[in-house]
Amino acid sequence: MTQESHTTHYxxxxxxxxxxxxxxxxxxxxxxxxxxxxxxxxxxxxxLAYPITFxxxxxxxxxxxxxxxxxxxxxxxxxTLLAYLLMRLAxxxxxxxxWDHQAAYTELFGTSMRIIVGGLIAYVASQLHDIWMFHxxxxxxxxxxxxxxxxxxxFISQGIDTAIFVIIAFSNTGAPLLQLFIGQxxxxxxxxxxxxxxxxxxxxxxxxxxxxxxxxE
Numbered sequence: 001m002t003q004e005s006h007t008t009h010y011x012x013x014x015x016x017x018x019x020x021x022x023x024x025x026x027x028x029x030x031x032x033x034x035x036x037x038x039x040x041x042x043x044x045x046x047x048l049a050y051p052i053t054f055x056x057x058x059x060x061x062x063x064x065x066x067x068x069x070x071x072x073x074x075x076x077x078x079x080t081l082l083a084y085l086l087m088r089l090a091x092x093x094x095x096x097x098x099w100d101h102q103a104a105y106t107e108l109f110g111t112s113m114r115i116i117v118g119g120l121i122a123y124v125a126s127q128l129h130d131i132w133m134f135h136x137x138x139x140x141x142x143x144x145x146x147x148x149x150x151x152x153x154x155f156i157s158q159g160i161d162t163a164i165f166v167i168i169a170f171s172n173t174g175a176p177l178l179q180l181f182i183g184q185x186x187x188x189x190x191x192x193x194x195x196x197x198x199x200x201x202x203x204x205x206x207x208x209x210x211x212x213x214x215x216x217e
Contacts, residue, residue: 013206014064017056021072022079024052025123029083033115035175041183042176044165046119051191054130054154059202061134062146069134073127077120084116118168126161130154150199154192159185 032046053076061069087109095102130153137149162185166177 021056043183122164130157158188
């Protein structure tokens, strides 16, 4: 593999991971206002998409390093903010006179300011902590045991994320804060354990040599 094709190989995989990261954030922002009750736990629908972002940052941290992961987090913040602004703009623009679904549309996409602010603050704090702790564990274990830094960093970071989000978004709303925290955190912990094989798979996929170009020797 030439140096140019090697670089293209890595860049294409980084672009895919960045798209997966941004898409998961946007989906989490769109569906986050719904509360789900399942297995005796109560949690926000964000847990369906948001944990994917921690998996992606761990893969990027492992392969490209701390600086690249931090850039992805900050770019993700900008994408999430843009998503919120576009949703708000879509709500505020006047509807077509014969379109009778404005109230339902507003209720569906009209995320409250508390949820937006809570989500953004929780996102930045937890993601940056996740990257920091991932590399702390990586240094302490001399690069061994990817499973430990993947789950260890996510366990604590998701706790930070859940606590900040629940407190800011749902305080004084009548929502059961402790129940929400426990429900969301337990679901996120379960996902963090289940996604460990995908962390190994993702790192392997990124580092796997690209197929030889047609006609190359």
